[in-house]
Amino acid sequence: MAKKIEIFDPALCCPTGVCGPDVDPELTRISRLHLKLVKNGYHVKRYNLAQEPDPFVTHKGVNELLEKEGPDALPAVVVDGKLAFYNRYPTMEEFSEWLGLDKEELQTKEPEKKINLL
Incomplete structure (x- = not known):
């Protein structure tokens, strides 16, 4: 059975990472x-500290992580309600x-046209 995955992002201006001259490929x-996963019906949720602070407060494991390590510990990943790890993305x-999928099913297409922001 597929797991419920929650990703607690650091404070971002947007979830894509294309908000400035330095694009973060991760x-x-x-x-x-x-x-892709949400479109295919999987329960994968992302929370942005800057725009959705409530889940960071209400999830006990994430709240304790932030109190102990501070926001530099983000991103944090919660699987089925339990803090799995932090300081990196899955x-x-x-x-x-977690989702019982073949890695090939998770591959996403690279955009055909690349934008040069410089």
């Missing part, structure tokens, strides 16, 4: 994968294991 990877292998 954020764009997670953003594309998140959208790998394709972890998503594959």
